Amino acid sequence: MPPRISVPSCGPSTAIKNILAIGSGRPSIRSYMTKPMEPSFSKGAGDVNALRDRLDPLLSTNGGRWALANEGEALERTFKFKTFAKTWDFMTAVSLQCKIKNHHPEWSNVFNTTFIRWTTHNPKGLSDKDVDLAATCDSLAKDFGEVEEPAGASCEMKGLADRVAASAGDCCTPKSAKQ
Numbered sequence: 001m002p003p004r005i006s007v008p009s010c011g012p013s014t015a016i017k018n019i020l021a022i023g024s025g026r027p028s029i030r031s032y033m034t035k036p037m038e039p040s041f042s043k044g045a046g047d048v049n050a051l052r053d054r055l056d057p058l059l060s061t062n063g064g065r066w067a068l069a070n071e072g073e074a075l076e077r078t079f080k081f082k083t084f085a086k087t088w089d090f091m092t093a094v095s096l097q098c099k100i101k102n103h104h105p106e107w108s109n110v111f112n113t114t115f116i117r118w119t120t121h122n123p124k125g126l127s128d129k130d131v132d133l134a135a136t137c138d139s140l141a142k143d144f145g146e147v148e149e150p151a152g153a154s155c156e157m158k159g160l161a162d163r164v165a166a167s168a169g170d171c172c173t174p175k176s177a178k179q
């Protein structure tokens with residue numbers, strides 16, 4: 001199986017940067033043939049093999065719509081709908097699932113596009129809740145009439161979620177551990 005070129009959705013791709021490195025004496029051919037990112041499951045994620053079986057169909061490398069991010073500790077994807085109202089209804093439906101599962105996304109919304117990142121903050125990594133809620137998002141997106149597949153998450157949408165995640169309060173360290 002030829003190694004896959006990883007092309008991040010934001011900024012110059014690794015492949016371009018390394019091709020530009022040719023002639024600089026740096027090992028470029030081998031370095032741009034990078035192996036795909038592997039999931040990094042959080043401690044206590046249970047049966048990792050079973051979780052991996054539930055995760056794989058969701059990944060864009062297997063025909064799904066989600067991409068691994070943050071060194072495999074997160075799943076992220078963009079959703080687009082016909083109107084702001086449908087987008088908001090979708091986010092409302094997702095938020096109800098968050099309440100039920102007690103698990104919160106890192107997400108951003110501009111008009112009819114919503115970027116969602118699922119990652120577990122404590123313990124850090126990808127958990128069963130992230131995988132299950134990603135699958136739930138796919139199902140809800142169908143219910144609310146998701147439109148064409150946007151070409152990867154835009155830098156702006158990811159950046160918005162990153163800035164909010166960085167400035168948000170600590171949602172996830174149990175109170176007892178904070179004392």
Ligand SMILES: C[C@H](O)[C@H](O)[C@H]1CNC2=NC(N)=NC(=O)C2=N1
Pocket residue numbers: 102103104105119120121122123171172173174
């Ligand atoms: C105490 C409460 O169960 C925890 O804070 C939950 C809440 N929601 C959460 N959401 C996410 N994404 N990660 C967490 O670690 C997490 N922890």
